[in-house]
Amino acid sequence: MIRFLGWVTGIVLALAAMPLQAQSNALYFIATGQRLDDTYGFLTAWMSGDGALTLGQPISSPFRDGDLIVQYFERGRLELHPAYNNAILRGRVGAEYVAALGKSFPPPTKTARESPDRRWFAETGYTLGAPFLTFWETHGAVDVFGLPISEPRWEYVGGTLRYVQYFERARLEIDPRTTNATPSIQIGNLGRDLARLRGVDLRPVPADNAIPVDANGQPQITLPAAPSPSATAPPATVPTSTPVSKPVTPKPLPPTDHTGKQIIVDLSDQWLYALEGDRIIFDAPVSTGRDGFNTPIGHFSIYAKVREQTMRGCAGGECWVVPRVPHAMYIVGGVALHGTYWHNQFGTGVRRSHGCINLPLKAAAWLYDWAPVGTPVTVRR
Template sequence: MNRRLHHPHLIMTGIAILIATAIAAPIELRARQRPAVADFAPPLPASEAQAVVAAVRAAERMQQQSAAEAVPLPAVQNMYFASSGFHISDRTGFLSFWRRNGGELIFGYPISGELIEDGRIVQYFERARFEYHPENLGTEYQVMLSLLGNEITQGYDFPDGQPTQGRLYFPETRQTLGGKFLRFWQKRGGLRIFGYPISEPFEEISPIDGQVRITQYFERARFEYHPEQLPAFYRQMERANGIILSGLHEVQLSDLGRQAMQRRGHTPQAVGPMPGAPAWSPKLFERRIEVNLTQQMLTAFEGDVPVYRAPVATGRDGFNTPAGSFAIYYKLPRQTMTGSAGGESWYVPDVPWVQYVVGGVALHGTYWHDAWGTGVRMSHGCINLNIDDAEWLYHWADIGTRVDVVY
């Protein structure tokens, strides 16, 4: 029996209650309930996107389970790097330090095992030397980086820099830092990872490719400028808009670790994996991306370890980026951005490193502004990143990688 036919007044009462509730609901709640407006049209229907994510996650769980059964992770993690033939262990904290402070991008791969030098445990990487300081056990200074820039440039006579507008002056070393080298220094670790500048920028033959490159030395590093690593179109947009963009490999670090190791006469031989040491891969851990809308900051996690941070610019009022737990369901290295909403229309070609997370909302690189992390929200719902950050995330994440958008 259909009782609704006998009680029409109940239907009208229910509708009235629903309308009144909707009107009384907070504006913020109603805004969140609206479909997200975004820079892109969704490339897949929601049901198909969910199916893709579910299938990829199921396959990934099976792989992780098989790997764990074959080679269970030891209590003290010890990872094998097949590309160089050496391990990094956490008995000294070297592995955690490597993961938390830039990994391969900053330090390169290990090129030795743990060694004793001057009574201290050290390990060489392509671009750095790690030192174990047991006197600082349990603090952020348990692992420190050697002053390889100072060591490699012994005998050099660098002229002093002069304080000028737009450049930071360091009285400790009487040198300055500006432009893209300053941006890289600030973003990738600053004083703790690179130390003070010990030279001004100058031209020098690159040990990386043999070309004459703009170079600057630091206490722990040597920077080189590779402008071709930011494609020409984005360099043109950078100049046209008067902003600073960054390509992932536009500033590169020299192999000071390898040079220092050779100077000291070390010739370590590559080894095979130790029993119980899995081959290194970010996929050994659950990867997760967190976007904090209040802080306008993105953090990438492997397990509970934060391995990458990047400033973002999210949706402005009326185009708010939706909060919630999502997953990457579609990826494109380039896409033309077109849309029309709220009385606006847009056409933006060659948007780089696009990863869809919900509907038409995507993580992607941005070349028409550099306001990430400033608190200025200017997108139509998408999560804007600098080009270097968007590229790093694109290669690190996979379909199915969780994306939590929070306040």
């Protein structure tokens, strides 16, 4: 209640300093460039459900998905269900993310199921105990997080090894690098990750007359100019290699057109996904360009393929000659997806390359045979 009153007080103060046409029932999140309002009741659901903590900021506009109206947030998704008297429910982003990546989790041991310090859920077959149980109970339990669909496990998240547990609607995480005596539990950004995998439109929208707010929904007095939907980060300078065929400048492609094959490289997670339509059929860890040789971000396509070659070049005061590099697929300039035999630090967060996207040998061979010239490749943060 104190938090709610503080929020209302902030709104009143902001309104006093803003033009009269500003609407108090629409918020504009400056960091993500998205609106949140009550056209479908999502603003009220966000506020009443401790949305700043459990959902994070909106990252998409509301849109129709089958029979539902949905809106994606950093950590989850809100859904309007006409079949349930227009009830607003949390989307099952945890279960859907696990299914999309083909993850499977072993069942708990008999000792864990019978432990007095853990709760066993017959519906899913998994248990819940310290350190996640108290957080789960305190912040909404089944309504917010759903039931557990894994046991606690160690897993790389964006290159950082974390202690996690998956739930139907979320993933809870602990970063072991924190120095606090009590572990700090966070809610993973599965809403963001699932939206990217599905090609949801995450481009910023105009603020119009909504109240500008920060990540916690607190009003900001200055209304920013609407971000440009087409703004993209400029490609970083990368070294050139020598492909067998003459490089061709690729034309930018629209993101995720769902008409056929495409490749997505996620720099934050250091992971690659191969999709056919909306379905992920293959994924693999990668190692991308280190600082000073950053892999460019944007929409490209495979413009040349070389089954094996010697890669050589000079940039940033360094020169290299790497013989017999297998299964090179060039996407922009001298930047290629290719097999890598000289290290195995894929998916760990360690970026080893001079700009290329390093793949394990078997993964590169599979991708080379699967992806023809012209296959769209999206490289994103």
